[in-house]
Amino acid sequence: MSTDALASAPPKIAGPTPASPSRTEANLKRFAISTVVIVVLLGIWEAASRLGYVKVQILPPPSAVFLKFIESIKPQEAYDATKTNYLQWLVSGELIHDSISSMGRVLVGFFIGAGLALPLGLAMGASDLVFKLMNPLVQILRPIPPIAYIPLSILWFGLGNPPAYFLIALGAFFPVLINTIAGVRNVDSIFIRAAQNLGAGKMTMFLRVIIPAAMPYILTGVKVGLGVAFIVVIVAEMIAVNNGLGYRITEAREFFWSDKIIVGMVTIGVLGLILDLMVSKLNNHLLRWHRGMEH
Amino acid sequence: MAAIPQIHIAKVQKIYRTADREVHALKDIDLDIYAGEFVTFLGPSGCGKSTLLNAIGGFSLPTSGALLVNGKPVTKPGPDRGMVFQEYALFPWMTVAQNIEFGMEIQGKPKDFIKTKAEELLTKLQLKDFRDRFPKELSGGMRQRVAIARVLALDPPIMLMDEPFGALDALTRRTLQDELIRIWSEFKKTICFVTHGIEESIYLSDRVVVMTYRPGTVKAIVPIDLPRPRHTTTPEFNELKNMLGTMVMEEQSRHQKAELAGTTAD
Helix, strand or coil: CCHHHHHHCCCCCCCCCCHHHHHHHHHHHHHHHHHHHHHHHHHHHHHHHHCCCCCCCCCCCHHHHHHHHHHHHCCCCCCCCCCCCHHHHHCCCHHHHHHHHHHHHHHHHHHHHHHHHHHHHHHHHHCHHHHHHHHHHHHHHCCCCHHHHHHHHHHHHCCCHHHHHHHHHHHHHHHHHHHHHHHHHCCCHHHHHHHHHCCCCHHHHHHHHHHHHHHHHHHHHHHHHHHHHHHHHHHHHHHCCCCCHHHHHHHHHHCCCHHHHHHHHHHHHHHHHHHHHHHHHHHHHHCCCCCCCCC | CCCCCCEEEEEEEEEEECCCCEEEEEEEEEEEECCCCEEEEECCCCCCHHHHHHHHHCCCCCCEEEEEECCEECCCCCCCEEEECCCCCCCCCCCHHHHHHHHHHHCCCCHHHHHHHHHHHHHHCCCHHHCCCCHHHCCHHHHHHHHHHHHHCCCCCEEEEECCCCCCCHHHHHHHHHHHHHHHHHHCCEEEEEECCHHHHHHHCCEEEEECCCCECEEEEEECCCCCCCCCCCHHHHHHHHHHHHHHHHHHHHHHHHHHHCCCCC
């Protein structure tokens, strides 16, 4: 790169840049466009509810839902330093408590499911024998939706967390397994040849060539698996557990608390979005070497 | 030049069997390559030049015949025969420096040695500013420099190069050719270099092995006695170019005919 070209270029920065106000304007415009539909819909909804076109019990106005949201976040009891520490008190609100329970179940279940699927997937991808032995079983079990296991899981594990973990693990298991197998089987043979040429033994080949090369597939499996785990946790809580977001919105229906149902649903959506963003961030970091993956 | 060849190839055959036909890729190859020689295998597509290189590399063994490296039969790939692939074959999840260090780590070299050697190669191949880049961030020419450095890191007596500069633009190719000659004379390697470039083969090598279109046999072995550095415009260079050009084009027209008849099976 020639420094002369830079030196001879006319100085560009002189005084305040005129570009910044129009940039802010453009950002504002983009924000306005992306929120206009939501704002209009909320307005119609609020009006329809307030003007009595729909019953408040069927569909409460968004303002009421928002107030319920604030109420659900707030701790239920006044702060008492003798009973709890401040942080515990701060997250003692029902909604926060339920969110933590649900996310905790997702994580425990996911790590059990993915933790079993990953080694099996690696083995099935790398060994023809293991693949031939296991594939028929995998193909028979895979199409059964995790939700269909609910009755059996309750018979086996009773009520509470164990059946929920079982169902969530099951939901995460197959996406991770299938993608890991595909990842290992699709490793470009040129990498294998290059590593052989450098004298790589079986173990080095597996740990430092095959697994990294399969990583894009494996992480796709992780992403899909977490998505399924998130669906399954809500269903599991509706049936087998008595806390968590899934339980809370089912409970609210029995009392006709439609505002509480909607608060729960929106929270589920937001948590799902956060989870997805976190996984995407992790993917982008781990796959920063990958073609077409820009950071 | 030692009297005992470093690579000894005698009566080598390679036959590929597919479901409905047999392809005779190599037939009766006899060739001796001596330590420190720069030999190119020249010919059109389908002449078996890459097959021969892969056989020496141990990636795909001959169907019959003898293939000895330093007196021992080739049975598998190994770091004594460093391979530079046309498609670079760098590990995309490793940085430039990690790619160069990987082979030495496999060989269990001490950490200090690895660092020093990697540093030396990064400098020699002008890769210092790119040490922490991933391959996807490099141009084709830079990637091939890394691939060459990766092979040199293991200090192999033999380097095998499969159309390494085939995918590069003409100017980058010339730069890398000059660099390769510099490396070859400095590190005293034996180089087997596959190409379909007539000029490239004359520019680089001590001997050009011209191969025939299927079955692949040795059509001629042409010594290049021009002094280095070579210039592509001298009368001697052009004379060689004409001679090799005629030979290669004969084989190319056989390849072309086979292709039009649909019997290439590629």
